[in-house]
Amino acid sequence: MNIMSKKYRIGIIGLGVMGQKYLNALTASLRWELVWVCDLSHDLLNEVNRHHPKVKTTDVCQQLFDDESLDVIGIFTLADIRPGFIRQALAVGKHIICEKPLAASVPEEKAVLAELANSDRFVAVNMFNRNAWYHEEIQQFIQSGEIGSPAIITINHQNAGMMPTEGHGPEGAPFHDCGMHYVDVARWYASSEYGQWHAQGVKMWSWPEPWWLTVHGTFVNGIVFNITQGFVYGQLAETRINHCGIEVIGTLGVVRMEHDFHEVSIRYHGINHTSHKTGPYGDKKIDVLCERFAQSLDAGKNIGCPTPHDSVIASEVSQAMLDSAAQHAPMIGTQAEMQRILKFRK
Numbered sequence: 393m394n395i396m397s398k399k400y401r402i403g404i405i406g407l408g409v410m411g412q413k414y415l416n417a418l419t420a421s422l423r424w425e426l427v428w429v430c431d432l433s434h435d436l437l438n439e440v441n442r443h444h445p446k447v448k449t450t451d452v453c454q455q456l457f458d459d460e461s462l463d464v465i466g467i468f469t470l471a472d473i474r475p476g477f478i479r480q481a482l483a484v485g486k487h488i489i490c491e492k493p494l495a496a497s498v499p500e501e502k503a504v505l506a507e508l509a510n511s512d513r514f515v516a517v518n519m520f521n522r523n524a525w526y527h528e529e530i531q532q533f534i535q536s537g538e539i540g541s542p543a544i545i546t547i548n549h550q551n552a553g554m555m556p557t558e559g560h561g562p563e564g565a566p567f568h569d570c571g572m573h574y575v576d577v578a579r580w581y582a583s584s585e586y587g588q589w590h591a592q593g594v595k596m597w598s599w600p601e602p603w604w605l606t607v608h609g610t611f612v613n614g615i616v617f618n619i620t621q622g623f624v625y626g627q628l629a630e631t632r633i634n635h636c637g638i639e640v641i642g643t644l645g646v647v648r649m650e651h652d653f654h655e656v657s658i659r660y661h662g663i664n665h666t667s668h669k670t671g672p673y674g675d676k677k678i679d680v681l682c683e684r685f686a687q688s689l690d691a692g693k694n695i696g697c698p699t700p701h702d703s704v705i706a707s708e709v710s711q712a713m714l715d716s717a718a719q720h721a722p723m724i725g726t727q728a729e730m731q732r733i734l735k736f737r738k
């Protein structure tokens with residue numbers, strides 16, 4: 393069989409918001425055969441039976457681990473139960489695609505990472521920005537010398553995202569749950585480890601955890617960064633608006649990207665090249681991840697999937713920033729305002 397036409401057999405655990413995106417990507421791909429879907433919700437499983445009658449469904453994940461025909465297990469539950477599934481998958485020799493973070497605490501993530509290092513199984517963690525065409529293109533522009541030496545990285549990711557009590561409890565407050573992606577992006581662009589930083593948060597609506605955070609500091613190589621992330625952006629605004637993107641100022645030029653979760657807009661202002669490019673945001677790029685994972689299995693080496701190592705560093709650093717900010721974040725607003733927003737969102 394031509395290796396490029398080999399189909400890999402996968403079973404997925406967790407069919408929530410993310411699991412359904414994987415289901416759609418895997419069933420649309422020529423590289424994958426989705427064999428099993430496991431979730432505790434029978435309503436969700438019934439939907440799968442209706443739309444994908446060839447896919448087997450179960451609420452007992454052991455059935456997936458017992459299926460010797462599977463190449464890969466996808467683990468898309470919340471973080472608290474992910475380590476147990478990772479260990480079970482490794483024990484039966486499966487490759488793994490999983491969601492971030494690897495576990496619900498940094499020490500447990502490090503323990504899992506050490507176990508993965510001792511395994512020959514291939515594991516990818518969905519740090520989705522690393523599969524984004526626009527980040528790859530912007531980095532090529534920077535590497536071509538168009539902006540000189542990168543000096544200042546500014547990242548904004550502010551929208552009316554998940555409110556307190558709405559879910560993702562094990563993942564923690566937004567700067568860890570979501571902000572870890574942007575801590576990873578800044579480190580990826582800087583090609584360096586975090587040096588010193590200061591984090592400021594706001595405990596919006598007097599909720600005890602900061603729901604907004606800004607961090608500025610330097611990487612070990614001297615590049616300066618500022619990351620601002622929060623799910624407090626216009627929660628009850630009559631018309632929704634986001635503030636999301638990245639800007640890299642170099643010694644000679646600048647590149648700036650903004651997106652509204654639908655369209656990406658990039659302004660290249662280099663020494664020889666000026667342009668404005670737009671393109672699709674592409675949601676979580678699950679199709680790209682699944683394709684690259686299949687190609688990595690073909691090649692027997694990672695050809696571009698985000699790694700557990702990068703995910704654990706992003707988790708550890710974002711958690712440290714969040715913990716630091718939590719110590720001195722002011723409380724602003726009222727829990728009555730929070731209840732008003734929650735009621736509106738329902």
Ligand SMILES: NC(=O)c1ccc[n+]([C@@H]2O[C@H](COP(=O)([O-])OP(=O)(O)OC[C@H]3O[C@@H](n4cnc5c(N)ncnc54)[C@H](O)[C@@H]3O)[C@@H](O)[C@H]2O)c1
Nearest residue numbers: 406407408409410411430431432468469470471491492518
């Ligand atoms: N990479 C990203 O950009 C990104 C974005 C959103 C969420 N996530 C991560 O994805 C993960 C899932 O998030 P979500 O929003 O889809 O959550 P979710 O709550 O919508 O889905 C979790 C699913 O897991 C199922 N589940 C729970 N226990 C189970 C068990 N024992 N066996 C089988 N199924 C079980 C639940 O029934 C639910 O359907 C989280 O860890 C989150 O951090 C990543």
